[in-house]
Amino acid sequence: MALAARLELRQGQGLVITPQLQQAIKLLQLSSVELDAYVDAELERNPLLQRDERDAESEADERRTDDGPAETALSDDGEFEPSDSAKAADMDAADGDIYGDASPGERDSGEQGEAAQAADVGGSVDWSKTGSGGSFDGLDELEGTLSRAKTLTEHLQDQAALAGFDYAESAVAAVLIDSVDDGGYLRADLPDMAERLGCPLERVESVLTRLQGFEPTGVFARDVRECLTLQLKERDRFDPAMAALLDNLEMLARRDMVGLRRVCAVDEEDLREMMAELRALTPRPGAAFGGEPVSPVAPDVYVREGQGGLWRVELNSDALPKLLVDQRYHAVVSSGARTEAEKTFLSDCMASASWLIRSLDQRAKTILKVASEIVRQQDGFLAFGVEHLRPLNLKTVADAIGMHESTVSRVTSNKYMATPRGIFEMKFFFTSAIASSEGGEAHSAESVRHKIKQLIDAEREAEGVLSDDRIVDILKEAGVDIARRTVAKYREAMRIPSSVERRRILKEAC
Numbered sequence: 128m129a130l131a132a133r134l135e136l137r138q139g140q141g142l143v144i145t146p147q148l149q150q151a152i153k154l155l156q157l158s159s160v161e162l163d164a165y166v167d168a169e170l171e172r173n174p175l176l177q178r179d180e181r182d183a184e185s186e187a188d189e190r191r192t193d194d195g196p197a198e199t200a201l202s203d204d205g206e207f208e209p210s211d212s213a214k215a216a217d218m219d220a221a222d223g224d225i226y227g228d229a230s231p232g233e234r235d236s237g238e239q240g241e242a243a244q245a246a247d248v249g250g251s252v253d254w255s256k257t258g259s260g261g262s263f264d265g266l267d268e269l270e271g272t273l274s275r276a277k278t279l280t281e282h283l284q285d286q287a288a289l290a291g292f293d294y295a296e297s298a299v300a301a302v303l304i305d306s307v308d309d310g311g312y313l314r315a316d317l318p319d320m321a322e323r324l325g326c327p328l329e330r331v332e333s334v335l336t337r338l339q340g341f342e343p344t345g346v347f348a349r350d351v352r353e354c355l356t357l358q359l360k361e362r363d364r365f366d367p368a369m370a371a372l373l374d375n376l377e378m379l380a381r382r383d384m385v386g387l388r389r390v391c392a393v394d395e396e397d398l399r400e401m402m403a404e405l406r407a408l409t410p411r412p413g414a415a416f417g418g419e420p421v422s423p424v425a426p427d428v429y430v431r432e433g434q435g436g437l438w439r440v441e442l443n444s445d446a447l448p449k450l451l452v453d454q455r456y457h458a459v460v461s462s463g464a465r466t467e468a469e470k471t472f473l474s475d476c477m478a479s480a481s482w483l484i485r486s487l488d489q490r491a492k493t494i495l496k497v498a499s500e501i502v503r504q505q506d507g508f509l510a511f512g513v514e515h516l517r518p519l520n521l522k523t524v525a526d527a528i529g530m531h532e533s534t535v536s537r538v539t540s541n542k543y544m545a546t547p548r549g550i551f552e553m554k555f556f557f558t559s560a561i562a563s564s565e566g567g568e569a570h571s572a573e574s575v576r577h578k579i580k581q582l583i584d585a586e587r588e589a590e591g592v593l594s595d596d597r598i599v600d601i602l603k604e605a606g607v608d609i610a611r612r613t614v615a616k617y618r619e620a621m622r623i624p625s626s627v628e629r630r631r632i633l634k635e636a637c
Contacts, residue, residue, distance in 0.1 A: 158541035159425050160425075170450075176451075177453050178451075279309065287300045292334070299326065302320060303334065303338055310414055311412040312349065352374070355405065369404075371390050378390070426446070430498075432509075438502050447491055504517060576617045582598055592630040602614075
């Protein structure tokens with residue numbers, strides 16, 4: 128068979144993913160903290176962008192006066208009732224799911240270019256179309272009362288300043304304090320530290336001994352045994368029997384009572400008292416101080432109960448960056464542009480700014496749309512609790528709102544919803560289904576886990592401890608068709624000991 132080269136002309140049609148669409152997809156899956164960092168970087172890079180510094184509260188009051196509150200509602204019978212502003216947002220997004228699936232090739236580049244040109248670049252994004260936002264009543268006042276707590280390092284430094292160390296000892300103490308972790312343990316090798324500081328090891332150990340007398344008791348310990356020993360010595364409860372118990376903590380973890388009575392040379396009653404004393408101690412003395420102040424989770428969506436049993440879904444406007452394009456500055460700079468490079472730079476900045484504002488607007492509308500459908504699907508959980516959490520997957524929500532599953536997945540990643548029952552990550556509401564033994568509606572995996580935990584928490588006596596097989600029987604009587612290995616998996620995921628371990632613990636507690 129002969130081989131030959133030839134030329135062929137083929138015409139085809141394909142979809143390409145544009146840089147603008149890549150940006151929109153990236154913004155959709157960012158959390159509120161990551162979004163703030165991204166917007167700050169864009170503000171520094173693009174001179175035409177600036178934050179809208181107008182008072183958000185006055186704008187919200189104006190919107191309520193002019194248009195009424197923009198929110199969505201859910202009636203008792205499960206019928207979704209969007210407000211007029213929410214309907215307007217849906218009409219804006221009716222062109223289709225701009226994010227599409229996760230594969231490259233979601234929109235034609237020409238279409239996205241026209242969309243960027245059509246964006247309103249003259250002002251800030253009007254979030255009134257997607258929800259009134261704001262925070263719960265009294266939340267601002269609560270946050271205003273919070274103050275920064277003293278860290279463990281600062282607490283130890285204050286005590287060291289009053290300990291009467293000389294100059295050399297103060298330097299050693301400062302290095303030792305810097306080597307303490309958040310739990311209060313010393314994470315440093317003393318010989319190596321003495322060599323680095325150029326001082327005798329005896330001096331380092333002497334300073335450490337004095338530091339181990341600081342509050343909270345147990346700090347500067349090098350392991351759990353030393354930490355507990357320091358606390359027992361302060362209570363004058365460190366004797367040979369207790370020392371033997373601390374030397375065999377691994378036997379205590381295995382609940383080897385016979386072996387512990389033998390090595391400690393005590394009877395069963397004394398051993399129980401010693402174990403009770405250990406339980407009263409603090410294995411992490413520095414945990415009460417912590418490190419840097421913990422930032423609370425900022426919800427992206429608020430769900431509140433309105434009049435008539437309606438669930439109102441609102442975006443948190445505080446988590447939405449407000450940007451606008453400085454048209455005056457653009458006009459001044461454009462009039463002074465002379466070279467082609469300067470004109471191209473300004474044109475790129477304007478296109479980038481307009482697309483960023485449009486992407487942020489579309490992101491907010493998409494989050495609200497997905498959150499509203501989740502609330503509609505899980506209204507039983509909001510009204511009655513976790514036992515009424517329904518099985519839900521991405522496809523169900525995606526089909527209901529006319530979007531791709533990957534879009535719903537991006538929206539629910541690192542996004543939080545504040546409900547009357549607490550703040551939950553949006554992915555919490557997506558749980559697998561467990562079939563009903565009676566042929567009825569399937570049960571949510573989360574609700575089944577909750578039932579298992581309730582059954583185990585209700586155990587009061589060692590004779591009443593439920594085995595996994597017994598739990599399976601009880602759940603099947605309640606209409607839940609579940610296998611024993613599934614019960615064991617859920618129990619281990621909740622860090623609940625086996626029935627043998629629970630029976631042993633209850634016997635010791637009696």
